[in-house]
Amino acid sequence: MKKLRLTKDEHIRLESGFKEWLAVTGYAVSTVNSLPANIREFFHWLEQENMAINDLTPAEVLRYFIYLKERPRQRKTGALSNNYLLKHLQAIKRLSDYLRNTDQESFDADIVITGDKRKIPEILSREEIKQLYEATEDSPMGLRDRAMLAVYYGCGLRRNEGISLDTGDILTDKNLLYVRNGKNYKERYVPMTAEVKEDIESYLLYGRPFLVKEEYEEAFFLTERGERPEGQSLHIRLKQLAEKAEIDKVSGLHKLRHTIATHLLESGMSLENIALFLGHESLESTQIYTHILNNDL
Structure with a gap:
């Protein structure tokens, strides 16, 4: 068009x-x-x-x-x-x-479209998540891989939210991760489990120091050149992990976000708390995960 x-x-x-x-x-x-x-x-x-x-x-x-x-x-x-x-x-x-x-003449678009609803996002099983973790190596980049899984699966961040993380956003003393650059510039704090915290601290202590090239660099994730990565590079890295783990349904970092949301719902967390965790502005976006869980779309 x-x-x-x-x-x-x-x-x-x-x-x-x-x-x-x-x-x-x-x-x-x-x-x-x-x-x-x-x-x-x-x-x-x-x-x-x-x-x-x-x-x-x-x-x-x-x-x-x-x-x-x-x-x-x-x-x-x-x-x-x-x-x-x-x-x-x-x-x-x-x-x-x-x-x-923007104070211009507007209109009401409150209509409903009936028919087939959007496609259910395919998620990973808990076993497949475990296999991704097991596919990581004990190297600086391997520790970054585990931190990547911790941020995008363990904390459910959007791709750009993770890319924008700085080291100062990792509040390990409070078991929180601070998202400064969320959707629509909304800020939020995301809780870290003990496992997530351990993977992030291991990367900060034993992985990132071998990647950093400039002392003033604040980016949490770093490439082998010591630069903040682009989303596509992390996407490629995740695909490589998935291939190593022989998982063929990893289409991108957002797959990890869909997966943790569904796993949290499966574990009994309320939709309201999942919406806060994901940074959704309304429950409408979060309700898709009830359809994934119940397979009723």
Whole structure:
């Protein structure tokens, strides 16, 4: 939908402002790039219908989704998937938030899309997590691998939250990990179990000192060159561990976050506490783990 041409200056300005707002408020790069493309199609439809933002009612928004459900796909045959429609709904709801938060004319996007729900994230078993740990080595990078598992599985951090960690964020005296750069710039403290604390301290004492090249370097995770790693490098390292452990369903660091959330729910932790642990703003995001556990999606 990036090829759709907008003719109204207002829509061009809003699309640009929306993308900038998403970036400034801390959304993931993939979201910053994808949601404005969905909004472009929405604006294009408004122009075809000769409508303005202040004309929108929930009924008109619903009419747009009826249009989406009926229009053909661009590259394949058949109707648009429900996941595609849900992505559009997310984009439109965020657009209404953007307009409201920047004191512009907004609209109500409180509609519900029925049908198949989003795909259940596949998780790792406790035995597979154990196998990942057993695949690590007793070397500086091996200790970093265990710290990586501790941060992303043991503490359930998002990829960028872990990358942004500094050594000063590791509060071992309080058994806490301080997340400074969470989603939407939200801060939180994450508790560390004794096992997580041990793996993190081992890396700090016996692994990181062999990787650090500059005394002033504050990054918790370091590459072999002594630099803060990019998310992709940790992703590749996790895939290598998974291959060594002969586990073929590790698609990324977020898999560890899904896994710990489901394991905590399985152990009896309440949804409210899991939401706090993960840094979710609402229980809606956390409830997916009840579906994983019950396999009822």
